[in-house]
Amino acid sequence: xxxxxxxxxxxxxxxxxxxxxxxxxxxxxxxxxxxxxxxxxxxxxxxxxxxxxxxxxxxxxxxxxxxxxxxxxxxxxxxxxxxxxxxxxxxxxxxxxxxxxxxxxxxxxxxxxxxxxxxxxxxxxxxxxxxxxxxxxxxxxxxxxxxxxxxxxxxxxxxxxxxxxxxxxxxxxxxxxxxxxxxxxxxxxxxxxxxxxxxxxxxxxxxxxxxxxxxxxxxxxxxxxxxxxxxxxxxxxxxxxxxxxxxxxxxxxxxxxxxxxxxxxxxxxxxxxxxxxxxxxxxxxxxx
DNA sequence: ACCCAGGAAATTC
DNA sequence: GAATTTCATGGG
Numbered sequence: 375x376x377x378x379x380x381x382x383x384x385x386x387x388x389x390x391x392x393x394x395x396x397x398x399x400x401x402x403x404x405x406x407x408x409x410x411x412x413x414x415x416x417x418x419x420x421x422x423x424x425x426x427x428x429x430x431x432x433x434x435x436x437x438x439x440x441x442x443x444x445x446x447x448x449x450x451x452x453x454x455x456x457x458x459x460x461x462x463x464x465x466x467x468x469x470x471x472x473x474x475x476x477x478x479x480x481x482x483x484x485x486x487x488x489x490x491x492x493x494x495x496x497x498x499x500x501x502x503x504x505x506x507x508x509x510x511x512x513x514x515x516x517x518x519x520x521x522x523x524x525x526x527x528x529x530x531x532x533x534x535x536x537x538x539x540x541x542x543x544x545x546x547x548x549x550x551x552x553x554x555x556x557x558x559x560x561x562x563x564x565x566x567x568x569x570x571x572x573x574x575x576x577x578x579x580x581x582x583x584x585x586x587x588x589x590x591x592x593x594x595x596x597x598x599x600x601x602x603x604x605x606x607x608x609x610x611x612x613x614x615x616x617x618x619x620x621x622x623x624x625x626x627x628x629x630x631x632x633x634x635x636x637x638x639x640x641x642x643x644x645x646x647x648x649x650x651x652x653x654x655x656x657x658x659x660x661x662x
Numbered sequence: 663a664c665c666c667a668g669g670a671a672a673t674t675c
Numbered sequence: 676g677a678a679t680t681t682c683a684t685g686g687g
Contacts, residue, residue, distance in 0.1 A: 557683025
């Protein structure tokens with residue numbers, strides 16, 4: 375079984391899945407990508423302007439549509455942003471197939487807690503070990519309903535794992551997380567899980583809250599500062615006005631944009647940020 | 663050995 | 676309060 379979305383514009387899977395916004399998609403030998411989203415596993419590839427999701431079920435069509443943000447005209451957004459600054463136009467032209475994914479809020483939160491003072495390759499490894507160690511097993515194309523381990527690895531089929539729930543992670547100790555080798559971030563992960571599942575923080579409520587209020591909520595978590603909060607809002611809650619400033623972005627804004635204020639990018643600043651981040655990271659010579 | 667990695671907390675000045 | 680150090684881990 376598979377899902378096809380026809381006439382998809384402005385989507386390049388490599389640019390979108392390998393630009394530092396998500397950490398669970400793996401590129402295969404044939405150029406397709408395998409990933410797990412909201413407990414659904416799929417293999418994604420483009421055929422012309424059709425997006426194919428092998429292993430996905432028709433019942434999840436809307437979920438996948440939302441995940442790839444297919445309802446937004448990124449061509450129009452690119453034109454809008456490109457008028458703000460010539461370097462912005464250049465960055466958008468460099469990777470016009472980037473889209474901002476609608477990831478699960480909790481997954482985005484934990485992933486970007488892990489991202490601090492870390493590199494993308496190692497972040498992916500830690501996230502993978504976190505899922506394999508503490509996530510529910512599923513199988514290609516069908517969510518595994520069993521809550522025990524014995525659904526895994528009986529048939530010889532490959533087994534995949536959901537991102538762990540806040541409930542599961544909230545019950546752990548830092549030592550329990552030793553196998554994922556995230557070091558000092560272990561207690562941050564646990565604190566985030568505890569505040570989310572103890573309803574101290576309602577992630578869904580952050581969707582329609584003034585941006586700065588939502589950000590302050592997230593920063594109640596130990597290990598969540600300004601940048602991780604911005605990433606959680608942009609990638610997990612699709613707050614496209616968010617503008618995470620990491621070392622690359624600070625340098626880019628200072629050097630390439632002459633200290634311009636990000637708010638000048640308007641309601642789609644977060645998309646601008648992603649074009650600029652990717653453009654900078656792929657062209658480090660710009661800063662020598 | 664040293665430095666850096668999509669930072670933030672803890673400590674010091 | 677602002678500046679500096681520390682925090683695990685792995686790769687260059």
